[in-house]
Amino acid sequence: MMRLLLLSLLFLLLTSLELGFVFALPFPIDRTPLVLAISVFVFQALDVRLSAWWVVFHGMMLDILRISFVPFEVVSYALAALVLVLVSQHLFSNRSFWGILGTLTLSLIALTCAQIFFAVVESLFGAWAPSLQDLLSLRAWGWGLSTVLLLFLFPLSQVLNRLRARSLSF
């Protein structure tokens, strides 16, 4: 129960940090998918599997605030979370930086594909849709910046895992 509460608080902190702080920074830093990158890191490197739900709830937050360019972000982010879970269990190692980066990359691709699908569906009903080039360039910035973030986070994983193991042994 305490763990669930702690993870919920961490999610609220993370989502506030992305929606409030990161989004207010100048381009291209504002395109960093902080919640997704940290969720992938926590899921893969720290083996906290509930962190996949952070991704889904972040999509829900975007829907509630209606701040995204496409609707049904909860579905797009749920797909990204599903890819995160499947890929980390069946494809990539959770012991290397490249495994974590691969998981993040495939999750971002799944997210982008879902968003493009919803943008196309919306445009069929007459709504404005962004150009594919703009969308992909923004996502490329997001991928690059989250890679930099992972480069900083990955060395911490061993320290955090050791701390966790020590706290569990008591």
Added chain:
Amino acid sequence: MKLRPSISHRRPWLTGVFVFLVLLLFFLARGWVMNLLSPLLRAASSAGSALTVSLTSQEQRALEDQIVALSTDRADYERLKEENEVLRDELGFVERTGLSSVAASILSKSLSQTVARFVLDVGSDEGVQVGDPVVAQDGLLVGKIIQTEPGFSTALAMTDPTHTVGVSLLNDRRTIGVAYGTVGDLLEIRFIPADETIGVNDLVVTSGLDPTVPSGLLIGLVNAVQQDQATLFLTAVVEPLADVRRLSHVLVLTNTSL
């Protein structure tokens, strides 16, 4: 290489139902969730905006402030002159339209080529309605409300590609048109008849033709004028004076449709 055993799910459907219920609860209690998050978001957004402002060079900031101040003075002068000539016997702008405003903090903003929206910490409880204009403290139009909920609302910034507003140019003929948000940080006034005389640096203000947006709110300056050879219409490219990225507090003009 797989180093972790796969998770065994005895009752995957039960997990699905549980998650669906949690998401439903999260969505239904969105007002409560936003009340919980508002202080965090407000602090984070203010810190982000302050950092963005500090990253802009001091000289650039001083020049931008000067442009805003001069444009505001010019717009006020033109508006007052016109009002003085035409509406001398009537009441002032605020009294005439019954405008009232609600001060708001920006909780979150999403600004890119694909979207330009921001979330405010005031909502239907404070009388904010869909279509209400959002202005910066110095009276520059920033955007329009597109969604209100108890406790928060979402606004479309002027530069969002789906945003439109009726505008008037402060040139000799007071040209009117519709300003469209574009992919980027500029606006476009399209389909201006070719016989209109529009100059670079002409001021653009709201025309009052939108039912919820009062006239005279300052929008920006004409940056360039392009002529479409096929249709013989002009397109004025407008640089907005309000920069949402640098703002953390705004005013929502309520009761504008009265």
